[in-house]
Amino acid sequence: MAPRSHLFAALRHPTEPRIVLLRSDREWRLPHVRASEVRVADASAIVDVFERRLGTRAWLLRQIRFGEEEARSRVEGVFELELVDPGWTLPAHARWVGRPELDRLRLKDEEHRALLDEYLGALQRDEFPAERPPWARPGWREHVETWLETEVARLGHRIIRLHQIKQWSISSVLRIETDGPCLYLKSPARLPLFVEEATVTATLAELFPGYVPTPLAIEAREGWLLLPELREVMGWGAPLETRADMLRRFAGLQRRTAARTAELLAAGCLDRRLDVLETQIDPLLDDPEAVARVTPDDVADLRSRADDLKEACRQLAAVGLPDTLVHGDLHLGNVAREGGELVYFDWTDACIGHPFIDLLALQWERDEADRAALLEAYLDEWDGVTAPERLRVAAKLAGVVIPLHHAVSYWQIVASLEPAAKWELDATHTFLREALARVREL
Structure with a gap:
C-alpha cells in the first residue's frame, strides 16, 4: 500500500x-x-x-x-x-x-x-538561484498569459482559464481552456540543457509532415510551444501491434532524417553522436556527484572498464548505420494517433546520434517474446542498410551504449539544476549501473 x-x-x-x-x-x-x-x-x-x-x-x-x-x-x-x-x-x-x-x-x-x-x-x-527556471518565478504566469491571449485570439477563440498540468525544474505544461478546443503550452528547459524544442518541433513538422504535431504557434525567444490537443495518446497499456507500429514508423522517420542532420543541428538538436559520447565517458566517471549513488566497488569497476565503454561506441559506429534524429525519450506516453497515423511529441531530448539509442523502451519490456518481436519490427525497417547479422550486432552493442547515453543526459541535467531541485531528476546512478551490467556481458 x-x-x-x-x-x-x-x-x-x-x-x-x-x-x-x-x-x-x-x-x-x-x-x-x-x-x-x-x-x-x-x-x-x-x-x-x-x-x-x-x-x-x-x-x-x-x-x-x-x-x-x-x-x-x-x-x-x-x-x-x-x-x-x-x-x-x-x-x-x-x-x-x-x-x-x-x-x-x-x-x-x-x-x-x-x-x-x-x-x-x-x-x-529577494534572492533566488540563477538556475531557477522562469516558470518557477513570480510573474511568469502573467507574462505567458499575455502571449497566449494574443495567439488564442488569432485562432478565433478566447481563453477561459489556464490549468497547470506539469511543473518541475525542466518544464511547465499548461492546458488552455478556451471557448473552443483545448490547447496546450509547453515551456521547456533550453540549450545547453535540452534542445530548442519549440524550434525543433516546428522544423520537424515542416520537413517531415505527418510524423509530428504541427505547432499552432511558437515564441522562439522564450522557447514556448503552443500545440493542439492530442486526443488519442497511446499510453503504456497499448497492445503489442501498436508498440510494434510505433517502432516501425519511427525507424522509417529516422531513415528519412539521415540526410537532414545538418538542418536539425542548426534548428537546435543536440549533438550526441558516438564520437561525442566517447569523449564524455571519463568526465562522467570522474565526477564525484555523478557517481555518488553508485557503490565504491561499482565505481571502481566502471572506471576500469572505461576503455571497454569507449570501444563499444567505436564498434557500434563501425557497423555503418547513419547518424539520424534521436527522440531521446521514445515511449508510448509520447506517441499519439492523429488522422489514422502515429505522431511523436515531447522532443525535449531530441538529438543527432545513433538511431538505436531510441531502443531504450525495449529494456522495459518484461516478456522476452514481446521484446524480440518489437526488436524485429524495428530492425526490419533498416533492411538493406547493412546485413541482418550486422544489425543484430548493433542491437547488442546498443544495449551498452543506450544506458551510457542516458547516464550522460541525466548527469548534465542534474548539474544544471538549482541545488534544491537536483533530486527531481537524479537518475544518473540507475543508468550507470545498467551500463556496467551490460558491458560486463560483452
Whole structure:
C-alpha cells in the first residue's frame, strides 16, 4: 500500500515577503492537506487540493521539498504557490507571516521552522538561484498569459482559464481552456540543457509532415510551444501491434532524417553522436556527484572498464548505420494517433546520434517474446542498410551504449539544476549501473 501524501503550501503574499500560516488551536502551520499518492511534478493534483483547502485560485511555482519519510511511513511535500486573485481575503484563522514574526509563533510542525526561516529569509532578500527556471518565478504566469491571449485570439477563440498540468525544474505544461478546443503550452528547459524544442518541433513538422504535431504557434525567444490537443495518446497499456507500429514508423522517420542532420543541428538538436559520447565517458566517471549513488566497488569497476565503454561506441559506429534524429525519450506516453497515423511529441531530448539509442523502451519490456518481436519490427525497417547479422550486432552493442547515453543526459541535467531541485531528476546512478551490467556481458 502506497504511503499517504502530506502536502504543505507556502502561499506567497502578492507584494510582501510573507506567507500564509493557519491557526490550529494555539499553534500555527502551513496550509496542509492529506492526499492519495501524488507524483513529482503533478501540478494539476497539487493545485486542485490547495485551491479547495484555501478557497481561492492558486498557481504552483515549484516544489520546495518532496520526499518519503520512511520513519513516519508517509510522503511529504512542501510547495511554493502564488495567488491568482491578489484581492483574496484571508480566512479568520489565517495570517500573513514574515521572518520576524516566525520566531514568535509556536509551530505545529516544528520540523518546518528551519525550512521556513531559510525560505522567508530568501524572500526578504529577494534572492533566488540563477538556475531557477522562469516558470518557477513570480510573474511568469502573467507574462505567458499575455502571449497566449494574443495567439488564442488569432485562432478565433478566447481563453477561459489556464490549468497547470506539469511543473518541475525542466518544464511547465499548461492546458488552455478556451471557448473552443483545448490547447496546450509547453515551456521547456533550453540549450545547453535540452534542445530548442519549440524550434525543433516546428522544423520537424515542416520537413517531415505527418510524423509530428504541427505547432499552432511558437515564441522562439522564450522557447514556448503552443500545440493542439492530442486526443488519442497511446499510453503504456497499448497492445503489442501498436508498440510494434510505433517502432516501425519511427525507424522509417529516422531513415528519412539521415540526410537532414545538418538542418536539425542548426534548428537546435543536440549533438550526441558516438564520437561525442566517447569523449564524455571519463568526465562522467570522474565526477564525484555523478557517481555518488553508485557503490565504491561499482565505481571502481566502471572506471576500469572505461576503455571497454569507449570501444563499444567505436564498434557500434563501425557497423555503418547513419547518424539520424534521436527522440531521446521514445515511449508510448509520447506517441499519439492523429488522422489514422502515429505522431511523436515531447522532443525535449531530441538529438543527432545513433538511431538505436531510441531502443531504450525495449529494456522495459518484461516478456522476452514481446521484446524480440518489437526488436524485429524495428530492425526490419533498416533492411538493406547493412546485413541482418550486422544489425543484430548493433542491437547488442546498443544495449551498452543506450544506458551510457542516458547516464550522460541525466548527469548534465542534474548539474544544471538549482541545488534544491537536483533530486527531481537524479537518475544518473540507475543508468550507470545498467551500463556496467551490460558491458560486463560483452
